[in-house]
Amino acid sequence: MSAIPFPLVWIEWNDAASIDAWTDAQEMDHGLRACITVGWLMRETAGELYVSATRSDSEACCTTIIPKRCITFRRPIHTAPPARGSDLA
Numbered sequence: 001m002s003a004i005p006f007p008l009v010w011i012e013w014n015d016a017a018s019i020d021a022w023t024d025a026q027e028m029d030h031g032l033r034a035c036i037t038v039g040w041l042m043r044e045t046a047g048e049l050y051v052s053a054t055r056s057d058s059e060a061c062c063t064t065i066i067p068k069r070c071i072t073f074r075r076p077i078h079t080a081p082p083a084r085g086s087d088l089a
Contacts, residue, residue: 006040011051012073013066037064
């Protein structure tokens, strides 16, 4: 794999929540869900971040698309990958 072209990021954001049972309207106070997503920033548009858990040189999978308007905190994670052949155990 070539040098890392996609930064590693920490994103805190508010996600939609659902109530999947019959609930009295007066008890519907669950609110949004605060989430933390950590992964590779594969793509950024004017309105969204595409953050993936697994990637190759140019492809990714397990991608979460996060609307920017839902983000409450964003930070790059600065770390160097381990040297090839190093013991990761």
